[in-house]
Amino acid sequence: MPRDSADSGFIDALSQHFPGDMFARAEQSYLEEPRGRWQGARGYVARPRNTAEVSALVKACGEAGVGIVPYGGGTGLVGGQIAPEGEAETPLILSLERMTQIRAVYPQENVLIADAGVILANIQTAAVAVDRLFPLSLASEGSARIGGLLGTNAGGVNVLRYGNTRDLCLGLEVVMPDGSIWNGLKRLRKDNTGYDLRHLMIGSEGTLGVITAASLKLFPRPASLGTAVFVIRDAEAALELLSMAKSQLGESISAFELMHRTGLDFLSKTLPEIRKPFGDHHPEWMILMDIGLPKGLDPQDALETLFVSAEAEGIVTDAVIAQSDGQRADFWSVREHIPEANRRIGAVSSHDVSVPLGELPHFIARVRQAIAQVGEFRINCFGHVGDGNLHFNVFPPDGKSRDLFLDETKQIKRLVHDIASELGGTFSAEHGVGRAKKADLARYGDPTKLATMRAIKDALDPKGIMNPGAVLS
Missing domain, CATH: 3.30.70.2190 (Alpha-Beta Plaits)
Known part of the structure; x- marks a missing residue:
């Protein structure tokens, strides 16, 4: 587990190697969630501008044993984006709010590539601009960011026809817990080359890495x-x-x-x-x-x-x-x-x-x-x-x-x-596990699945810095 907190000394040391406006005391908006049931610890927030800065930040936190809470639009309903007060260490909130570039659009391929901090409504608008549809739709689409939506495998109202967020993603760019970058931003419909890390990262709620960009499927717009x-x-x-x-x-x-x-x-x-x-x-x-x-x-x-x-x-x-x-x-x-x-x-x-x-x-x-x-x-x-x-x-x-x-x-x-x-169902259909439903996962989860999840977590994040306290106890 992380050993140290993202305190003023740690932030001062990091500030020598990053732009001066990257770090700030976390305002109240970073410490709340929509239902008001969780209150985050008042620490620091980092707001990188690109994947290289995310990589350097994650590497530095790993070396210091400081936990990281990836933060998208803050719209999650199970506390996955909140590090509660009272825990031994205060993690660094890593917000992707400045990573808002739509990197490329390929209308003939029905593909759009976007930074993880792009707001869902802006992706929808970019798709319409080339007479295409990005069908993910939910009430928080004016503030939810695509990285967080992928991290939680969000659902919404159009799942019946188009599927969950998982089904709308072709490839990812992810910063791993050691700071290395997985360059998986492919535009392919078929890529049968071993384990599919894309599906491992989608729905992992920031516990295995930081999604920094995504290659997304577009569709023809209904007439x-x-x-x-x-x-x-x-x-x-x-x-x-x-x-x-x-x-x-x-x-x-x-x-x-x-x-x-x-x-x-x-x-x-x-x-x-x-x-x-x-x-x-x-x-x-x-x-x-x-x-x-x-x-x-x-x-x-x-x-x-x-x-x-x-x-x-x-x-x-x-x-x-x-x-x-x-x-x-x-x-x-x-x-x-x-x-x-x-x-x-x-x-x-x-x-x-x-x-x-x-x-x-x-x-x-x-x-x-x-x-x-x-x-x-x-x-x-x-x-x-x-x-x-x-x-x-x-x-x-x-x-x-x-x-x-x-x-x-x-x-x-x-x-x-x-x-x-x-009845053969589940306690979490589209909101995820976060911190609110960890006990439910332990109670209802298949033992073999839970053991495999822990093995994956230990293998990819041996220091436990990625969203500590979320999903798995």
Whole structure:
């Protein structure tokens, strides 16, 4: 484990070999995470401008035994970007915020190469500039950086069609724990030359190295887009609608999001300016669906045909199909603001779980029943049902503070994760492990997998300087 802290003496020594404005005392923004559940130790932040400076910094920290916390946009929800107060040593925060160059774009190859500090929205814009699409999309895309998104293998709303961040990456440039640089920025779709270090680094949450650049996949932009909100019979009907939609629309479905009445009730209470698709009437279960079609096909006709078929089968009871880009934006604003409304209400326990698609209705029913045995709680179940990822969040009764129920948090979390595991699922679908879910990884992780992870960590980072305390204890 790291031996020394990134204290003023260490920073003064480093400053003699680096530009004078690279180091600073870490401001509060580096010490917080979006849910306010973690408070970082007040140390120093380094802001290198290029891969060579990252390499030199990591090498110096390795020689001194100083830990490093790689920092992207700070949007992670499991504390992976925070080194908590109270630990024996204070690591150096290594922020990639100055590494914001889009190095190259190859439209004919559908490839874009970017520094790790490029904000996701800027990558999307660069893709549009060459009439291409970079499909990764999530609520924090205006501040999340591509290095952190790769480090956590972020998901988002378009996984159903395009996959996780892992599936959107062709190659990486990574600074290893000894300061050496792995130059893996290839543009190849096929490279069958031994162990794939790219997939090892993606999802490692900064514990095996620092991602400094990535070669990313682009896609043709759909000629026309369509969005609709369907009112479904019950949670099981979500799977019936998905199956029918796939049969009729194939791979054109980019998003298939489950929403519950509770989420819209929370929006009405905390963010009343957000326009809801059915006004003040909030149906119990809804599906927000996005499709993208090639030239010559009408998305509204496709969605109307789907509605007629689903209504005839008793799967849906109502629907609103967006008639303009503005209405599409309103529909997505509802989905994107549900997490903020949740935060303002204050959850007793939040969960990011994944179960096999066929088990989703059973999971929802079983967990609701189990939580009812613990107490009278409100539940907001929503998420990317098209790929089996649910955000299952538990809230106090109306009018009561979450602080009154914190003693139940551990019990609720345990039963939610136990049921997900029993059904062949996982306790972390897209948020990662970080520091918040290390105990869950130890409890639910396969022993052979955990042993292999530790062996890899020990082999690549024998001094334990890379994001100490994250993922593995």
